[in-house]
Amino acid sequence: MTESKRNLLNKVWDAHTVRELPSGQSQLFIGTHLIHEVTSPQAFAMLRERGLKVRFPDRTFATVDHIIPTDDTERPLKDPLAEAMFVEIEKNTKEGGITFFDQGSGHQGVVHVMGPEMGITQPGMTVACGDSHTSTHGAFGAVAFGIGTSQVRDVLATQCITMKRLKVRKICVKGTPQNGVNAKDIVLHIIRTLGVNGGTGYAYEYAGPTISDMDMEERMTLCNMTIEGGARVGYVNPDEKTFEYLRGRPYAPQGEAFERAKEWWKSISSDEKAEYDDIVHFDASIIAPTVTWGINPSHAIGVDENIPSSESVSEDERGSVVEALEYMKLSPNAPIAGTPVDVVFIGSCTNGRISDLRAAAEIAKLGKVADGVKALVVPGSQDVERQALAEGLPEIFRNAGFEYRQPGCSMCLAMNPDQLVGDQVCASTSNRNFKGRQGSPTGRTLLMSPVMAAAAALTGKVTDVREMLK
Template identity: 45%
Template sequence: MPASRTLYDKIIDRHRILSFGEAEGAGERMLLYIDRTVLNEYTSPQAFSGLRDAGRRVWRPEAALGVVDHVNSTDPARGAGSSDGGAQRQIDYFVQNGRDFGIEIYDVLHPRQGIEHVVLPDLGWVLPGLVIAAGDSHTTTYGAFGTVGFGIGTSDIEHLLATQTLIYHRLKNMRVTIDGRLPTGVTAKDAVMAVIRLIGAGGAAGYALEFAGEAIRTLGVEARMTMCNMAVECGARVALMAPDDKVLDYISGRPRTPPAAMLERGREQWAELVTDAAAHFDAEVVLRAEDVPPMVSWGTSPDQALAISDRVPHPDDMPIDRQADVARAIAYMGLEPHMLLQGISIDRAFIGSCTNARITDLRDAARILDGRKVAPGVRAMISPGSSTVRREAEAEGLDRIFIDAGFEWRQSGCSLCLAMNDDMLAPGERCASSTNRNFEGRQGIGGRTHLMSPAMVAAAAVTGKLVDVRRFPSPETM
């Protein structure tokens, strides 16, 4: 074991039960203990069916929590059922599995229902130094707490439920350092989109990515979650940030957080959850926060993004191995090379998803929308990340700001992030979206998605077009 280790390696070493073979370092194959998992109605059914067929039980049902989030309606007046028969069968089977295997399930009408990666932090169930694996790629979100989180497939979910372990291969280490401070009007969403654009959609494949630097330390915990959430969009299997007092303050007093005395004892151990000064990284990336602009995606991959002040690229100006992809993306998005991004008209505006639907995201949007109206012809929606966030927003009066501006104030769920429920784009509709992926058809067949921060979505909604949020007249809007 190296004398100096990264944060990722420290956590993995603490959870390694045994190694298979002689190899150490990246690629090492091991049996890894998993502390907790969160389940959803979409990726878990086959895992439960496998357990039933094999006659196995769940080894530690108290280490799992189930949340309905992907297929449920977010209609403001939704009931316990779904108008979609297939979705209802998924929800019913999920609830039955929780009952039969002893796992707590937050169904559609549960007061803490929401998107899984918002619900767990809401509860205080994500603590520094844990390993959390779940059937969703955005499990990287938990890295904001100094937690190793990663997505797994259905067969791995079955293995995890039966044994509380997984066969795991150690990743290489990458560090992304962002020094300085983000300018006014620039958010964590912009910063992570800038990183993804810089290193590419597969630039961090095979790596655990650690974010470091002054800009990261100055971010709030929810902004850090946004960055770790989207790290998977540049290929990272794990994203991490060293936990600090902001993390401890965030988790204190939540429903599932350990008692204060235990947290204090944990504080001493969590202080060791930092990368050693001499630790080796297999790759290093450095950015200056002052150079990060408000970002918007133009294409059909999260790395196809630019500053809002830029123009759509021309395929001929790109490396030859990217020209075909760029041309296809431009055609799908209904754009023209060299077109200004600023001023492109939109049909829809959406604030939601496990990336940007927490209370601080809603506050950012409300500051833009307060006293303004959604542009004619634009349908605008907000789906809070959880029912808890929804109540908190209503207690602050944010819902009235949204409704008065012309936004639909919906219930919680994955919603328009992916076309797996009754919220979706029609073919050809163009959406300013605070979500994490802009793939072809992601929000609906033929739908066109532009990724950006919640504040940028709000600005697009009231102008009816993509716009630089910094152009809004009052600096207090940020």
């Protein structure tokens, strides 16, 4: 027998292929389907129109995150549109026999925070959710797709999607990150280098010693941002850290089943000599804390660099840079450090987990939120909220002048009342700096890590957190 040279994506793909379709796509079985209130109501309506039922109700899990207010969650919600969406998902999950993690369950949260912490997301699974940041779940060695609403309908009706097999690009990262540099900086650096559409058609396999050293929550941050580089799937091969994270979680296998699961999880990892369609290398030791200055996540620079000018970039990028500078009202060639911020947002499916809050709290201990800055901390889920409370983090944040809120997507996409006003500048730990993303059509977003955002809260401007950590 020849030595197997298969990567995780191909192993998982083969294990879930119901059949190959005439279109050249695969009919893939979806192990875990996650739904939320924004992209599912139309899918249930289409299901009803066709007289179809939810085929595998115990393989879909729901929560409410996008529209939920973070200050006043009492029902009915004050926003009638938000309340209508809440009512709709309550009705649909009840009718469909689907588990719904609402606030009463104690496990409500951003869908990509909730799934992993409940142990629902596991290695070797296929995961789908009507949300592009579903790539997050790849941190466990799952193959996780963001899908549209028609595909949510497909999964509800058949537990399958049609999908063309992806190519795999291995992203090898070595080197010890500097103090103050973490997964967020590394992934922004990767996107900056490979571009916002560099990943089209690929799944990204993150590998190498730097990735092995990351804890599960850092790996989730990394995989979460994969879609911002144009790759809809990103994953890390499962290892002992993955298994230990899962052990004992509510939906993880228990007892002897856990040991059997581990053997299978190991078997679906990429083979040592696995083949890839492309391989790229990064050195994490040279990456500075990274901040975006523009209107897409590839508009990222080290905090010690200057904002580009139309002359400093290639002709290909010039139009995008000119448009970004105009929207952001930033001066070309000026240092990004020192850029004043009005709002700070710490939270989201990218950086709203307990380790993110812990890291930000360490910085918050060093001072007070600067005058005139509104700083929000939004835990990613009720589980994160409970853990943070047990560790005294809310008090640290409040003492420093941060507002400490209840779980939800909040100001990442501002479908709830947490929104920028006018052309406010927000230092944000979320994932997108698109025009108008944070609720104001002229609002400006600077993406960064939790420690960098906390540092900006204290100084009122973009600050190199390495200086504070000395």
